Every structure is written in C-alpha cells, then in structure tokens.
Amino acid sequence: MSRLAPVPDDTPWLDPDERGAWVALVRTMLRLPATLDTQLQREAGVTFFEYLVIAMLSETDDRTLQMSELADLTAASLSRLSHVVSRMESRGLVRRERIPGTGRRTAATLTDEGLALIAGAAPDHVVHVRSLVVDAVDRDDLAAVRRVAERISERIDDERSGPTR
Amino acid sequence: MSRLAPVPDDTPWLDPDERGAWVALVRTMLRLPATLDTQLQREAGVTFFEYLVIAMLSETDDRTLQMSELADLTAASLSRLSHVVSRMESRGLVRRERIPGTGRRTAATLTDEGLALIAGAAPDHVVHVRSLVVDAVDRDDLAAVRRVAERISERIDDERSGPTR
DNA sequence: CAGGTGATGTTGATGTGTCAACAACGGTAC
DNA sequence: GTACCGTTGTTGACACATCAACATCACCTG
Numbered sequence: 200m201s202r203l204a205p206v207p208d209d210t211p212w213l214d215p216d217e218r219g220a221w222v223a224l225v226r227t228m229l230r231l232p233a234t235l236d237t238q239l240q241r242e243a244g245v246t247f248f249e250y251l252v253i254a255m256l257s258e259t260d261d262r263t264l265q266m267s268e269l270a271d272l273t274a275a276s277l278s279r280l281s282h283v284v285s286r287m288e289s290r291g292l293v294r295r296e297r298i299p300g301t302g303r304r305t306a307a308t309l310t311d312e313g314l315a316l317i318a319g320a321a322p323d324h325v326v327h328v329r330s331l332v333v334d335a336v337d338r339d340d341l342a343a344v345r346r347v348a349e350r351i352s353e354r355i356d357d358e359r360s361g362p363t364r
Numbered sequence: 365m366s367r368l369a370p371v372p373d374d375t376p377w378l379d380p381d382e383r384g385a386w387v388a389l390v391r392t393m394l395r396l397p398a399t400l401d402t403q404l405q406r407e408a409g410v411t412f413f414e415y416l417v418i419a420m421l422s423e424t425d426d427r428t429l430q431m432s433e434l435a436d437l438t439a440a441s442l443s444r445l446s447h448v449v450s451r452m453e454s455r456g457l458v459r460r461e462r463i464p465g466t467g468r469r470t471a472a473t474l475t476d477e478g479l480a481l482i483a484g485a486a487p488d489h490v491v492h493v494r495s496l497v498v499d500a501v502d503r504d505d506l507a508a509v510r511r512v513a514e515r516i517s518e519r520i521d522d523e524r525s526g527p528t529r
Numbered sequence: 530c531a532g533g534t535g536a537t538g539t540t541g542a543t544g545t546g547t548c549a550a551c552a553a554c555g556g557t558a559c
Numbered sequence: 560g561t562a563c564c565g566t567t568g569t570t571g572a573c574a575c576a577t578c579a580a581c582a583t584c585a586c587c588t589g
Contacts, residue, residue, distance in 0.1 A: 210487040217498045220506045223513035224497070225416070227520075228393055229439040233547095234520050246575085251390070267537060274394040279576060281539055286575090302584045303537040322375040331519045332389070333382050336512050341385045343508035347501050348388035354496045355392075355399050398577095411545085432567060444546060446569055451545090467554045468567040 231331070238327050243320035248273065249287060250324065252280070253309060253317045256293065262309035265298070269307055292316060396496070403492050408485035413438065414452060415489065417445070418474060418482045421458065427474035430463070434472055457481060 213221060235247040243250070255272045256262050264272070270280045284307055287293045292313035298304040333341065378386060400412040408415070420437045421427050429437070435445045449472055452458045457478035463469045498506065 210490055211494060212490060213493070213498060216503075216510075217506065220510035220513070221493060221498060223510045223517070226439050227513040227516045228396060230520050231393060231516060234523065248575095265537090274391050276577075277538060278540090278578075282576075285539085300585090301537095302535095302586090303539095303582085304584090305538065325375055325377060328378070328386060329376060331523075332516055333378060333386060335515050335519050338381075340508050340512050341382065343505050344512055345381075345385035345388045347505050347509055348385070348392040350500050351392045351396060351497055352388070354500050355395050358399065358496075413545095430567090441547075442568060443548075443570090447546075450569085465555090466567095467556095467565095468552085468569095469554090470568065 234331065235324075235327070239320065239324060242323050243316055245316065245320070248275070249283060249292075250317070250320065252283065252287065253292065253313050254321075256307065256309040257314060257317050262314065263306050266295075266305045266307055287313075399496065400492070404485065404489060407488050408481055410481065410485070413440070414448060414457075415482070415485065417448065417452065418457065418478050419486075421472065421474040422479060422482050427479065428471050431460075431470045431472055452478075 232247060239245055239247055239250050245253070251273045252269065255269060256264055266280060266284070267277060269284075270277045273280065275283075284293055284295065288295055291310060294308045294310055296306050296308070298306050336344070397412060404410055404412055404415050410418070416438045417434065420434060421429055431445060431449070432442060434449075435442045438445065440448075449458055449460065453460055456475055459473045459475055461471050461473070463471050501509070
C-alpha cells in the first residue's frame with residue numbers, strides 16, 4: 200500500500216494514519232471470523248455462519264424465513280445458503296418446504312433440535328462476543344463501529360447496484 | 365443474540381445499542397473480504413489474500429520474507445500460507461528457497477512478475493479501499509476503527525495464549 | 530394463450546481453507 | 560554422540576465456498 204511506482208504517480212496512496220487504520224482493520228477482519236468459528240465449533244459443532252442462520256430463524260415468530268430473506272440477513276449468496284441449509288437439513292437442524300403458489304419460494308424452518316442447539320450455544324457465544332468486542336471498547340467507540348460498519352456496507356451496496364445494474 | 369431462555373437466565377445479553385453495533389460489524393466483516401476479492405480477481409487475477417502476500421513481500425528491501433514471518437504479517441496459519449505460496453510459485457509470482465544452516469527456514473521471494481503484478485494492481489486497489497473505507501468515514505471515526513481493531517486483535521491474541529498455552 | 534422475462538432456488542465442478550499427520554533440522558542434556 | 564525436543568514447514572484428506580449452468584414458477588405482453 201506504500202508507494203511503488205518511482206516517477207509518474209497520481210495514485211492517492213494512504214498516509215500513515217490511514218494506512219495504520221486499514222492494516223489494523225484488515226488484520227482483524229481476517230482473524231475474527233476464524234476465532235468465532237473455532238469457539239462455536241468447539242462448543243456447539245457449528246460454524247459461525249451456521250450459527251447465524253439458526254439465530255436469524257430463531258428470532259422470527261414461526262422460526263421460518265424464506266431462503267432469499269435468509270440469504271439477505273446473513274449476507275450470503277443464495278448458492279452458499281442453499282448448500283449450507285442442505286447440510287443443516289441432513290443434520291436435522293432445519294426443515295425446508297416449498298411455498299405453494301408463490302413461484303419457486305422456499306421456506307426454511309428451524310426444528311426443535313435447531314432451537315435446542317442455539318439455546319445451548321448462545322450464552323457462551325454472547326460471553327465470547329462481549330469479551331472480544333463489545334466489552335473491549337468503550338461506548339463511544341462502539342457507536343463509531345456501528346456508524347463505520349453501516350457506512351461501509353452502504354458503499355458495498357452502491358458498488359453492486361451502480362456499475363453494472 | 366436476543367433472549368432465548370424463558371426463566372433462569374444470567375446470560376449478559378446485548379442491549380439494543382450493543383446488538384446494533386455487533387450486527388453491523390458482522391455484516392461488514394462478512395461482505396468486505398468478498399468485495400475486495402471480486403475487484404482484485406477481476407483487475408489482477410489474484411485473491412485479496414494473495415495480494416496481501418505480494419504486498420508484504422514488496423515492502424521489504426530484498427522482496428523476501430521467511431514463511432513464518434509472512435504468515436504473521438498476513439494473519440494466516442503456516443499451513444494456509446504454504447498452500448497459497450505453492451500455487452503462487454507455480455504461477456511464477458514468488459520463489460521459495462531453503463535458508464541453509466537455519467533449521468527448516470524457508471525464504472519466499474517476490475519475482476519480477478509478482479512485482480509487476482502488484483505495481484499494476486495497487487493503484488486501483490487503493491482507490492477501491494478509499495472509496496469503501498478510508499474516504500467513506502471521517503478522520504475521528506477512522507482513528508476509532510484503528511483503536512477498536514487493534515483492541516480486538518489483542519483480545520484474540522490473549523485468547524490464544526491464555527487458556528491452553 | 531404462446532413466448533419471453535424476472536425472480537427464486539438448486540446443483541455440480543472446481544478452487545480454496547482447515548486440520549492433523551508428518552518431515553527436517555538445530556539444540557540441549559546427559 | 561545419542562536421544563529427545565522445539566521450531567519451522569509441507570502434505571493429503573476432507574470440508575466448505577464460488578461460479579456458472581440449469582430448473583421452476585409467476586407474470587406480462589402482444
């Protein structure tokens with residue numbers, strides 16, 4: 200990220216502060232998911248992403264979401280979600296059913312086993328999240344995290360809808 | 365992440381602000397790497413992680429780093445790095461060589477092709493990083509990002525050295 | 530109502546990451 | 560100097576993600 204071309208260079212390279220922030224962010228972005236995966240895999244035998252899927256379902260009234268809604272909520276492609284839900288279905292954590300008269304829509308429903316799994320795993324997970332993130336920074340910084348994260352997400356949205364679509 | 369157990373519950377659930385920040389962070393953490401991958405893959409035919417490897421090497425005097433140092437700098441396991449560098453080596457981007465008289469240490473060196481690749485890709489990549497992150501938030505928030513990211517990284521370090529090691 | 534189009538999912542091939550086992554080397558203790 | 564031990568790295572088997580192709584259905588348009 201530092202200067203590379205020797206002479207004619209109109210690239211807006213990052214200054215030291217900007218670079219420091221970016222490097223720190225990249226580092227954390229690379230490590231945090233792995234850490235969450237490890238803990239959840241050990242405690243509950245699920246990936247962080249699978250946990251997310253279950254969590255999203257568990258927070259609805261009927262434990263059910265349409266596949267595409269679920270993909271949205273978990274920031275995943277429909278393809279990834281479909282593969283993952285297939286595996287989870289074969290493990291008995293969720294159930295899938297076509298919704299008649301609505302095109303190809305499919306409902307994914309959390310089973311009792313799935314609900315039991317998250318009920319068991321959630322407390323430890325929350326503690327973990329607090330120890331790594333929420334309790335590790337003060338309230339102002341946590342507010343900043345939210346602002347920044349939402350802003351970045353917007354930019355990513357813009358990028359996907361702007362150029363080609 | 366909301367309440368799940370109906371009665372006896374000493375789990376320190378997240379309050380709405382905390383939850384909002386965490387959800388936003390997770391969402392961004394899941395999407396940002398994919399976005400960077402896509403852009404770099406299109407522009408330069410490399411993964412973000414491969415780009416990182418090349419970038420780290422390009423910033424040393426002799427374009428060379430020991431495998432374990434490189435693993436540190438890119439926050440990867442030695443195993444992952446070894447696989448990735450193998451592929452990069454077969455594409456002619458890096459070269460590997462054992463360092464004699466130093467145990468099993470191996471030096472990875474960036475080739476001219478690798479250097480050319482990053483010289484070509486870096487400008488667009490920097491613009492991308494600015495548009496998604498650095499220029500998208502104000503300086504105070506960027507400082508907060510750095511503080512928070514470094515804090516989280518420390519916590520992850522602690523976790524790895526504390527319990528078992 | 531025939532044909533096209535967009536929305537929603539699934540599938541299979543291929544690439545990449547992870548985990549555990551192994552390999553190679555330098556040191557240290559005795 | 561021999562037997563361990565820690566460090567450093569590689570490998571192979573398996574799990575998972577991605578990408579492109581396909582499938583299915585509702586709806587629109589003439």
